Amino acid sequence: MTTTATTAEHAVRIRGLRKTYADVAAVDGLDLDIRAGEVFALLGPNGAGKTTTVEILEGYRDRDAGEVSVLGHDPQRPGAGWRERIGIVLQSSTGHDEITVEELVHHFAGYYPDARDPAEVVTAVGLGDKRKTRARHLSGGQRRRLDVALGILGDPDLLFLDEPTTGFDPEARREFWGLIASLADGGTTIILTTHYLDEAEHLADRVGVITAGRIVALDTPARLGGRDQEHAVLTWTEHGAVRAAQTSEPTALVTELSARFGGEVPSLTISRPTLEDVYLRLIGDSTGSTPATAQPGQHTRPSRITDEQEHMAS
Amino acid sequence: MSTLTRTAPDRRATPSRPGLARIVLARTRLELMTFFRERDAVIFSFLFPIALLGIFAMAFSEQVGPDGNQVDFAQYFLPGMVASGIALVSFQTMALTLAIEREDGTLKRLRGTPLPPVAYFLGKIGMILVVGVAQIAVLLAVAALLLGADLPTEAGKWLTFAWCYVLGTASGTVLGIAFSSVPKSAKSASAVVVGPLIILQFISGVFFVFTDLPSWLQNVASVFPLKWLAQGMRSVFLPEQFESLEVSGSWQHGLIVLILSAWLIVGLVVCVRTFRWKRRDDG
Known part of the structure; x- marks a missing residue:
């Protein structure tokens, strides 16, 4: 299951991945390698198998067939400490309505060994002036920033971002890109799904296009297709x-x-x-x-x- | 947004992993903050039995009980309200908050962190224990100080109270976890959880005298744990002479332990088999 060579070169390795729902193949023999330290954007129309693939990598769904290695582990049977090394920003999340930004970030920091400084993270995502605000009273874009804050708290080696800038205004999106670039500079591998092509072009080292459960194109944004x-x-x-x-x-x-x-x-x-x-x-x-x-x-x-x-x- | 520094590069070699006890305490604190900041929860789980006891005491002035040993209405309904409060705080709170947290993605988000699942559940149980004890303390204080109810003085009765409380809360909690998968959505959760519980309260002798019910309804109620919890609490808060008013003529302590424990085990098995971190429609 674990080979150190794979871990060093590839954050993610997928071979022949298949997932079927009620006889319909959502993911149909997908192969993909994502290098450690790379920013990888997964693009594709709704229903193409994007979310299914990413959620298999995140350990939320079990696959029907194929081999998957994420940070050297099978996400279906991750070893101790695997979840400490990944950060997940889900597509839409609510909840924790009555808890303030500061309280929530401090609380989540307590799950990780050597978490980032909560105050630094809150400032980094631009919620410094909303520290004392309960999640219920945040705008959609501010909620997304809180999600991002919780995703990067553990200083992950691999960060999943599922449509992270939905609901951001153009200025907030630019600021977010800056944050992602600084995470990537620090060596964090980032897997991004997005519907904004300019976002993929700006952030990603490589782009993969998925339709009907397969990768149909895979290259740098400048060379794709x-x-x-x-x-x-x-x-x-x-x-x-x-x-x-x-x-x-x-x-x-x-x-x-x-x-x-x-x-x-x-x-x-x-x-x-x-x-x-x-x-x-x-x-x-x-x-x-x-x-x-x-x-x-x-x-x-x-x-x-x-x-x-x-x-x-x- | 500004740039972020990474934590020490050698940290992976020697992770200072947070201890389970510390996480459970943090979870309990977060759950308590959530509970007491949520107005609905405070009103409908915490204050409900207390308000109801007050209303009963004011609305009904007659005495209840065997000749010569009659007690005030407030005294008679105190055990029912204690049992009802336990059911609300354990079963209803657990089923509702879990159904909502599953629907709004809180559970899914937590599943994506290193939070040990057991710490999540222990945090919920910690919250329920604190809320439950606080609720019963307020309920008993109101009953004794404002409504003139007598509280037991013998240690034996308080011992009975303790095991009834622990068994009732434990079974209510696991059954709440198990039942949280029944509502199809958070929107339907309050109707699906609260409705059956109100009916159960009516047929379990919480709101009126159990023996006033037709015997077939008594038999139905006897399948469920609330009837037994209420009976146990009656044995704590009512004089000995009331034992003869029970259907069987006895408090049936042994049977109460047996039935509440059986529900506890059944609930645990169902929880382990059916618990989901995600919505039903989410893969």
Whole structure:
């Protein structure tokens, strides 16, 4: 069950993981390695098997088949001290309504050997001025910060964050990213699920996309799904209309356009597909439905590109 | 949010793991804070039997009991209210708080920490013991000082009280844990827990004289522990002459111990077999 080599290199090792609910496979032969010290984002539509996979890693659910090692232990039979080394921030949690932030953080700190300083953690998650507030009176975003505080109290080697910034305003999200980055710098392995692609792009060293219970793409955010190989998209204004073109040589096209306009190209933009574009295409491919039907707003630009490619050719 | 330093890197080699006793004490304290800050719990579990005894004493002025040895209504209903209070604090509090904590994710969150499960349950039991003793102290003080009830003076009666209290609280607690899985959601929990308990109180001789019930209903009540707990408490707080008013003509102490212990064991087995840290719909 435990090999020191695996522990040193991989925080998580999954081979052939399967979990079936009422004859439907939620996780269907999933393989995945997560390196120690890595920030890993697991993306996927609801129902793809994300939560099932993460909860198997956290020890909340038993698997039907496959091998799983988390920090060198099988989470179904973790040894003493395993839970001291992991931190879990669940997707939604309420409860402990009548207890203040300070009381709750101090209380939870008592579960761990050598916990972080509770006051430092409360300040770190930005609840310093809410110390004396009962959980009942916290806003949704403040509750999430309290969840995060409880998750990192034990100074875990591996931290699970299930949609941690839901309900955060943009400023709080930026602050949270800073906190996660500092945890990662300290060597904490972080497994993150999120629906915010910008969050995954900002935080994750690697991204895994899961659909229908399998990993369909696994790479750095910059390279996911061949994103770095994709054509650049240029848009500009010509004869009062927006023009667009897709090309593997954007610099050449800009030079050409610049010559055509005799200098500045009106309203010029050059972009590569966003992580969201790639993600939607990936989950569209493997679920059988086109991304256009799933997310109508996302495909106006690509369809316009097709028109312009013909225009450019003529 | 600001940056965080990690604790000493060599800490894993020599973890100073917190002791079980310390965690249990911390859990008990947290449970007590939660209980007494929750207005519903204080009113409907803690103050309910006390208020009810006061209302009974004011509403009914007649005397009850065998000729020549009659007592005030407050005195007659004191044992019933003590038994009722034990049932509310142990069974009702346990079933309700567990159903709610399972639903709102408190249990799931705790399961993800190094908290030993046994410390969680011992903390609940610690809370119930403290709340239960406080409730009975207030109940007896109100009965004796405001309503003129006589409290037993013999040590033997207090010994009976002690084992009745311990067995009643213990069985109520484990049955509450077992029953907490019955409500489908936290919203339905109070109806599913409180409703049957009120009916049980009515047929167990808590609110009125047990022998006034039709015998088939007495037989139904005799299956459940509350009837036996109330009977045990009557043997503590009522004069000896009341023993002849019991259905069997006896306090049946041996049978009380047997039946409460049987429920305790059944409850423990059901708890161990059915306890869930997560909601029913949560994998």
